Amino acid sequence: MAKRKKAYETLSKKKRFRKKKISIGILGFIIVLGLAVALFVNGYINKSLPTTEGTMELSILENEVTVITDEDGVPHIQADNARDLYIAQGYIQADRRMFQMELSRRQASGTLSEVVGEDAVNQDKYFRTLGLRRAAEESYEVYTDESIEVLEAFADGVNAYMEEAKESNSLPIEFTLMDFEPEEWTPVDSLTIGKFMAFDLGGHWEQQAFNYYLLNKYDKEKAYELFPAYPENRPTIIQEDELDIAASFEHAVIPHPFNGSNNWVVSGDKTASGMPLLADDPHLGLATPSIWLQMHLESHDGLNVGGVIFAGVPGIILGHNDQIAWGVTNTGPDVQQLYIEKRNPDNPNEFLYEDEWEEAVMIEEPIKVKDAETIDYEVTKTRHGPIVSEFAEDTGADTVLSLRWTALDPSTELEAIMEMNRAADWKEFEEGLEKFLVPAQNFVFASNDGTIAFKANGKIPIYEDGKDALLPLNGWEAENEWQDFIPFDELPSVVNPEKGFIATANNKVAPDDYPYHISNVWAQPYRYERIAEVLESGNDFTVEEMQNLQMDQTDLRAREFVPLFQDVLAGEVLTEQEQDALQLLVNWDFVMDKDAPQPLIFERWMREIQNRIYRQEIPSTMRGLFSIQSQATENLLRTAFHGEDSIWIEENGGLEEVLANSLKTTVEKLTEEHGEDMSAWAWGDYHQVQFNHPLSGISPFLAFFFNREDALPVGGSGMTPMAASYHSETGEVDHGASWRFVIDTNDMHAGYHIVGPGQDGHFKSEWYQDQMSDWVEGNYHETRLDETSGLELRLTPEE
Numbered sequence: 001m002a003k004r005k006k007a008y009e010t011l012s013k014k015k016r017f018r019k020k021k022i023s024i025g026i027l028g029f030i031i032v033l034g035l036a037v038a039l040f041v042n043g044y045i046n047k048s049l050p051t052t053e054g055t056m057e058l059s060i061l062e063n064e065v066t067v068i069t070d071e072d073g074v075p076h077i078q079a080d081n082a083r084d085l086y087i088a089q090g091y092i093q094a095d096r097r098m099f100q101m102e103l104s105r106r107q108a109s110g111t112l113s114e115v116v117g118e119d120a121v122n123q124d125k126y127f128r129t130l131g132l133r134r135a136a137e138e139s140y141e142v143y144t145d146e147s148i149e150v151l152e153a154f155a156d157g158v159n160a161y162m163e164e165a166k167e168s169n170s171l172p173i174e175f176t177l178m179d180f181e182p183e184e185w186t187p188v189d190s191l192t193i194g195k196f197m198a199f200d201l202g203g204h205w206e207q208q209a210f211n212y213y214l215l216n217k218y219d220k221e222k223a224y225e226l227f228p229a230y231p232e233n234r235p236t237i238i239q240e241d242e243l244d245i246a247a248s249f250e251h252a253v254i255p256h257p258f259n260g261s262n263n264w265v266v267s268g269d270k271t272a273s274g275m276p277l278l279a280d281d282p283h284l285g286l287a288t289p290s291i292w293l294q295m296h297l298e299s300h301d302g303l304n305v306g307g308v309i310f311a312g313v314p315g316i317i318l319g320h321n322d323q324i325a326w327g328v329t330n331t332g333p334d335v336q337q338l339y340i341e342k343r344n345p346d347n348p349n350e351f352l353y354e355d356e357w358e359e360a361v362m363i364e365e366p367i368k369v370k371d372a373e374t375i376d377y378e379v380t381k382t383r384h385g386p387i388v389s390e391f392a393e394d395t396g397a398d399t400v401l402s403l404r405w406t407a408l409d410p411s412t413e414l415e416a417i418m419e420m421n422r423a424a425d426w427k428e429f430e431e432g433l434e435k436f437l438v439p440a441q442n443f444v445f446a447s448n449d450g451t452i453a454f455k456a457n458g459k460i461p462i463y464e465d466g467k468d469a470l471l472p473l474n475g476w477e478a479e480n481e482w483q484d485f486i487p488f489d490e491l492p493s494v495v496n497p498e499k500g501f502i503a504t505a506n507n508k509v510a511p512d513d514y515p516y517h518i519s520n521v522w523a524q525p526y527r528y529e530r531i532a533e534v535l536e537s538g539n540d541f542t543v544e545e546m547q548n549l550q551m552d553q554t555d556l557r558a559r560e561f562v563p564l565f566q567d568v569l570a571g572e573v574l575t576e577q578e579q580d581a582l583q584l585l586v587n588w589d590f591v592m593d594k595d596a597p598q599p600l601i602f603e604r605w606m607r608e609i610q611n612r613i614y615r616q617e618i619p620s621t622m623r624g625l626f627s628i629q630s631q632a633t634e635n636l637l638r639t640a641f642h643g644e645d646s647i648w649i650e651e652n653g654g655l656e657e658v659l660a661n662s663l664k665t666t667v668e669k670l671t672e673e674h675g676e677d678m679s680a681w682a683w684g685d686y687h688q689v690q691f692n693h694p695l696s697g698i699s700p701f702l703a704f705f706f707n708r709e710d711a712l713p714v715g716g717s718g719m720t721p722m723a724a725s726y727h728s729e730t731g732e733v734d735h736g737a738s739w740r741f742v743i744d745t746n747d748m749h750a751g752y753h754i755v756g757p758g759q760d761g762h763f764k765s766e767w768y769q770d771q772m773s774d775w776v777e778g779n780y781h782e783t784r785l786d787e788t789s790g791l792e793l794r795l796t797p798e799e
Contacts, residue, residue, distance in 0.1 A: 047170035049762050050095045052791040059798035060087055060156050067092060070790040072781045073759035073767030076296040076306075083153045085299045086314050088795055090157025090185075093293060097311035097761045098161065099174040100289050102182045103694060104312050105189040108196035109133040110367070115180045117370040122251035122391075128365040129379050129391040131408060132199060136191035138410040147415045151187035154314035158185035172762060174695060177702070193312040194414065198407035200284065201439040202255040202627075203336030204469065204521050205388075205403055210625040211471050212338075213245040222647045225639075226632045227470060228520040248389035248401065250621050256735050257627045259284060260523050261329035262550065262721055263444045264503035264531055265452040267496065272540040273746035276446035279546045280318060280327025281737035283723045288693040288706065288769060289761035292739045294753060296785060297421075305421040306751060306785050308739050311761075315417040319741065322748045322785055323424045323448055327741065328441040329504045333460045333519045334468075335406040335440060337482070339384040339475035343398045351382050352476040358383060384475055401472060404482065406459045411437040426451045426495065433457045434488050442504040448745045454502040455493040456509045456518070460486045463517040470520055486516045501535045503528060505721075521628055526556040526719045543752060546742045551778035552721040553592040557634070558602050562586065564641050565605075565659055572660050577667050580678055592722075594684030594715040601681070603717060604670060607728055608662035609633065613648050630718075684713025686731035689724070691757040691772060709757070709769045714776045722778075740780065752780040 052069040063080040065088040070076065075092050079085035094101065106112045110127035112120035127133075143151070162182055165171045175181055207228065214223035261282040268274045284291050292308035297316060307319015318327055344350035350357040363379040380387040382402045389401035412435045419432030425447055433443060433455060440458025445451070461482040463469055473480040492510045494502055506523035510516075534549050535541075562585045569582060581601050588598040610633045614623065623629065639646040640655040652658050674681045693706030714733055716722035725735040740754040756775035759767040773779070 044169075045173050045764060047168065048165070048172045049764060050760060051793060053793050055794045055796060057798060058087070058091065058157075058160055058795045060160055061795060061797040063797065065795040067793040067795065068787060068790040069793070070783065070787055072753075072783065073765070073770075074294050074296060074783050076298070076787050076790070078298045080300050082299055082301060082303070083149065085297055085303070086150050086153035087157040087160070089295065089297060089314055090154040090159075091161045091795070092157075092295070093309075093311055094158045094161035094185075096759065097289055097293060098158075098165070098182065099172045100761050101158070101185075101193075101312040102175075104193050104196065104310075108192045108199070109189075110365070113370065113375075114368040115178055115370055118372055121367065121369060121375065123253055124367050125377060125391045126251065126253050128367065128377060129386050129388055130199070130403070130405075131363075131379065131381075131386055132195040133188065133192045134363070135408045135410070136188050136195050139191050139195075139412065140188055142410045143412060144415060147412070147418060148187065150314050150418060151190055151414065154190060155185045155187050158312075177695065190313050191414070193310055195407055195438075197310060198439040200255050201259055201330045201441075202332070203405060203407075203439075204332075204334055204519070204627070205336035205338050205405070206249070206252070206254050206625040207521060207627050208336075208338045208470065208472055209245050209249060209401070210622065210627070213622055213625070215471070216245075225636060225646060225648055226626075226628075228628050228631065245622070245625070249625060251391070252388075252625075254624055254627070256285065256725070257630075259330060259735075260332070260506035260723075261327075262503075262505045262527055262531060262723070262737075263327040263329050263442065264501060264535065265444045265446045265454070266535060266541055266546075267452050267500040268450050270500040270535070270539045270541055271744070272542045273744050275448065275744060275746035276450065276452050277541055277543065277546050277742070277744050278320075278325045278327060278444060278446040278452075279550055279740075279742045280329075280444070281550050281723070281740040282318070282328065283725075283736055284738040286689060286691055286734055286736055286738060286756060288691045288696075288757055290691075290738060290755050290757060290759075292755055294739075294755050294759060294783065296783065296787065298785070303422055304785055306783060307741070308753075308755070313414075315414065316421055317417055318739070320743055320748060320751055320785075321421060321423075324426075324429060324445065325447070325743045325745060325748070325751075326420065326429065326443055326445045328443055330506055331440040331442050331456045331458060331460075331509060331518070332506055332521060332523070333440045333456075333458070334463070334517065334521075335438070335458075335460060337384075337404045337461070337469060338388075338472035339382070339402045339404060339480070340472045341382055341384075341387065341400050341402050341475045343400060345398055349380065353383060354476065354478050360387075382475065402475060406440075406461065406485075407438040409437075409459070411459070413437065425449060426453050430455065442506075442509060444502055444504065446743075446745050448748050451496060452502060453493070453495040454504065456491050458491075460491070460516070460518060462486060468517055468520060486518075490516070492518075499536070501532075503531045503535060505531060521631075524557065524631055524634065524719060527721055527723070530554050530556050530721055543742050543744050547740075547752065547778060547780055549721060550737065550740050550742070551716075553715045553717075555590050555592050555599070555602075555717055555720050557606075557719045558585075558588070558592075558599075559590045561606075561634075561637065562588065562590070562602065564637070568641070568655055568659055569663070572656055574660070574663070575667075577671065577678070578660075578663055581663065581667050584678065592683060592715050592717045592720055594687065594713045595682050597678055597681035597683070599683035599715070599717065600670065600674075600686055601666065603683075603687075605663055605666045606633075608666045608669075609637070609658060612658055612662050612665075613652055682713070683715065687714060687717075687724070687726055687733060688712060688731060689714045689733035689736075689772070689776065691769060692734075693763070706763050708763060709772050712772060712776050737775075740775075740778075742780065749785040751783050751785075753783055754778070754780055 068076040110124040263280040266277045296306035305321040307316040342352040361381040367375040384404040416436035423429040437459040445453040505528035507528040592599040688711040690711040696703040696706040716724035718725035723736040757769040757772040
């Protein structure tokens, strides 16, 4: 028995050992398999990393092209001739940003549903209705042969990359995740992306729609309090039930209300070098990859230009060459006009004009949808433009809204860019501007001959007879037609002003006696006033001081309103916590420091004031069209502070109650979110920047890979020179200075840049999000037009 028991135990041990050995073997196999899969996936992903060194054959080239990538990931492309240069630019852009380029052209063209599915249908319908791609196709027809050659060379370069990437199975991983491949790139794709930028910089149709809604919902005096300007000629209002604004535009894509920029130039009389300084920082959406791609283009025919361009477009749109520099801000003119159209009840394709029915143009726009049937979509276009109030559904209403917009006309921005890139002085640069029609932009200019200049440039309609773009106009009356545009030579401009600087920050650009209407909607003046305050106060300015001004976090809105809040609440009964919060603001220097509690208290208080005034009366669907909500709120507060009646304030209990109750709510919410110790509150605990990749929102797994860096606390706000606007619900900074640029024209070869969050679109590239902390902290990198060191890639023609 003992022997048998011992033998049994020995056998059991052997079996357990064998099982353990098998388990270890299986585990080892799984580990090895996992490593193999990881290595395969890693190798697959690495295949799509941008090529930055070595030699590659590009058979469509005439001569060899050299691409030097500097330490910040900026490609410096050197070619013998223009055609090779733009072929190489197309190839390099695609190598760095092909997925972004693909999404950009699909978004602007209204073809996202084809690869995304039904979730994108309403957005596609909207962009098909607007017709950005149709406008791009019409623009292509008016371009010169020389410009078409540039567009075609660029497209050839993009297509050369795509062909090579498909053959080697090295397209960016995003294409694999979305299960599609990009189709051939065309010149019209580049022009369509250009048209999308005109869309992104807007023109105020949504405010016209909102004003119309106000007048049909409230009595006139209450409605007029929320207008951007008080109308001198009271408009005629048609019946409320004829147009449902909220339903018509529920799915409309509205550009960010803070799309704008800062720019300024300082004459040599006020600089340390004795030569002009120029600074520019366009304020657009913040995401990964950046909306901008920084590049340097050089050819043996005299072109030597550096700066930034939208991925998918040739040339350099903002930057400098070896003689001049330039930058832009959004002028924001009224270039969009809604028209009320009367439809023939007996023929839905006819609309009234001067007592006669006119046939509209019907445009077939079938929308392909991934994993679903194609949607037979049709766009109706009147003499004014597309019917925009029915894109979500065919309402069958006898009254609809159409949109007249300058960006839907043929335009020649690429030709302007080509001329601007080669300009040697203000005269040549201004000649190029005459072809830059949309979007209307405030250009500032500096050159190494000492000139500084400004021009509010673009195609701006003339509004006559008291019509001032506040409301939709009757489309059946000829007197409401746009008759002409402000002559180019009469657009606002300044050359070498006595004060020694020119600055714009989307503020009002012309005095009251300017003979033409430009806009009813301007950005609040705080950014401009702070920039001007600094530039007026000093001399001997340097590049570093201009960089500091771009990063300036002083909030003049807080400087204006905090003392007024204190005065109004002086006699109110406040809790100890509320008194502490108010006292913190009173002792504040009005700098939106990420580590300070005051910016958090002030910004959230202003949000609560706004919500208290509008939340009960204006539905969320309409507040999306209320693009001047912040400005309107400030105007209501000023009116009340001055002792004048404000209907919106009084209906909410009066100024004291509005301020006291909103402060109470603010303190309660912040205490719940950040704790009892108010001194430990920090703006940066709420106000943070992430630069999200478009696929990162699909799952935490993708977010882990595509959002490589954690969100960073950041100072500033939408009202400071360091622009950092944020989502009101989350605090996420999603809009601001997408590119920062400073140059001293004493050395035209050196520019100083920040491209947030980085140059490359590939998440494994060292230049993917390497400038995130630079964006937060203001660390600029120098890029030179005479750069000779870096990684070298030679693109060679077929032997």
